[in-house]
């Protein structure tokens with residue numbers, strides 16, 4: 001927040017009376033190398049509740065590496081990761097899950113031969129203590145989550161192989177909501193989708209924000225990014241190279257940061273080269 005006043009239920013009151021807004025997730029000076037390749041060098045990144053932050057950059061910029069660190073797939077060589085202002089070690093995907101981080105990777109990790117409900121609860125089935133599954137409860141939860149996301153999937157009993165690419169992405173996003181996460185990471189959720197399917201997925205992302213989650217959106221598609229994000233963070237060659245308000249930043253300025261026409265140093269100094 002940079003202004004001197006904030007609106008609260010229609011009222012404007014001085015920011016001085018507001019408590020500091022602690023990010024849901026804060027990453028500070030994150031560094032990660034793969035042998036000689038410096039994938040991330042001193043990267044800062046944060047996301048708040050009710051916020052969609054897009055992570056953009058050219059191929060090899062370090063987006064997936066940062067996402068994998070949030071998801072517990074990779075551990076950083078150095079740097080600090082905080083959740084709710086408290087330092088955490090995200091040492092595995094299950095540790096990430098326990099900390100409230102859910103991720104949809106590009107491969108979606110869904111099973112074609114299972115129905116929508118079974119996919120949502122895959123590996124986390126509700127059981128009756130050894131005497132079978134709570135099928136009814138799982139179906140009801142699946143329906144509720146799909147409603148929460150405004151997903152038009154006709155039946156939770158439909159096998160995945162019968163769904164469109166957009167509907168499969170919807171199921172993958174719905175699956176993240178099992179376990180009530182607070183941070184959702186979406187890796188290229190609209191790649192290879194039609195215009196209508198993309199619109200559906202963007203609606204889901206907006207719903208995630210309305211539900212109070214912090215969303216990290218990795219995407220190459222600037223139209224999608226600007227349509228749905230609050231903030232756009234640019235990585236270039238593994239380094240921060242710009243932070244933009246999605247509502248006001250021009251396409252050209254974001255592109256310049258991605259391509260390196262704009263050099264960015266933390267502290268806000270931007271040089272044009």
Ligand SMILES: Nc1ncnc2c1ncn2[C@@H]1O[C@H](COP(=O)(O)OP(=O)(O)OP(=O)(O)O)[C@@H](O)[C@H]1O
Nearest residue numbers: 034037038039057058059060061062063064065066
């Ligand atoms: N497991 C790995 N082993 C070696 N190098 C890796 C590994 N993972 C990533 N890299 C390298 O780290 C750098 C950052 O890669 P990363 O996949 O994070 O970029 P990206 O921004 O997600 O790119 P893309 O948009 O192409 O997916 C690249 O140079 C990549 O080749």
